[in-house]
Amino acid sequence: MMRRFFAPLLALGLAVAGNARAEDTLSPLHFQSDGPLGSIDKAAAQRGFLVYQTVCAACHSANALHYRDLEALGLTPDQMAGVAAGVKLADGSAATLDSPFKDPAMPASAFGGALPPDLSSIAAQRPGGAQYIYALLTGYATAPDGVTMLPGHFYNKAFPGEQVAMPPVLRDNAVTYADGTAATQSQEAADVAEFLTWAADPNLSTRHQIGLRAVIFFAFLGIVAVISKRRIWREGR
Missing domain, CATH: 1.20.5 (Single alpha-helices involved in coiled-coils or other helix-helix interfaces)
Structure with a gap:
């Protein structure tokens, strides 16, 4: 219920946030943050935050981030306060600008003993950063003949060992982008990868x-x- 309320509120906030603009990151696939002179694509990172909060935050924490940090993505204090107010913490109170991103505190039993990792610095921890995250989120496929899958695991070409406990979570139109960008599965994956690149290094630009x-x-x-x-x-x- 909270997510249904939160998504339109966040989309409204991102519609007027900063001077970010839509940019094609898929034709061909590229990330503005890549390279020694790269900078964060704020439009993509804003869209990626919507994907994270709508889809990923149900299982993954990002404890190093606070809602006030969203100012660096172009949100105004009022927009950040609106985002925080739409998040209910474990004690039932609404988050504030000083609150860290909500920790869903998923039990290990939910994924057969595999705890969803914190995403605060996942882009810095994995070789390839944004490219790896994108490949993982779009790498689900049917297991080839002869491959025996572990119970509760899914075949993923990008994951080491090609078996991952996380199910495929992205789908076309999982979110609605306020800037008019088509919310394909590939676009959502690229955008959340750019957001997580920013999350791991907010001062990159x-x-x-x-x-x-x-x-x-x-x-x-x-x-x-x-x-x-x-x-x-x-x-x-």
Whole structure:
């Protein structure tokens, strides 16, 4: 019931959040956050947060994140407060901006003893980051002939060992995007991968911007040093 109330509220908030804009990330598949000069695609990360909160948060925590952190994705204080107010904590109270993302506290028995991992830094923990998350979420298939599946497991081409306890969770139109982006399974997977990349490193864009400026500065400084050295040697002859 809470999720039915929450999704329209979040979609309304994201419709007017910041200056993020829709961008095609699937043709071909690419992530703006990839590479040494990459930056977070805020439009995709906002959509990914909707996917996380609507689908993933039922089983996975993200305890390193607080609702106030959503300001970095372009949400205003009122929008963040609206998102938090739609989340009921374990004690029945509504979350606040200072609350960490709600922990669903799933019992291990729910997935045959496999606890759903916290997603706060999952993109940094897995080789490939966003690419791996996307491949995992879209990698479910029928097990090939001759493969014996463990009880309660699902065949997934991207998961080490190709058997995972998490069932396929994404489907077309699992959410409705306020920016008009078609909510295909692939788009949802790409968007939540970008959101989890941001969650693992909220300062990624800033770090890369500072790094680029530092490289430009030191390159300029090097050129000045070379020119000055040549001038000094020329005048000293």
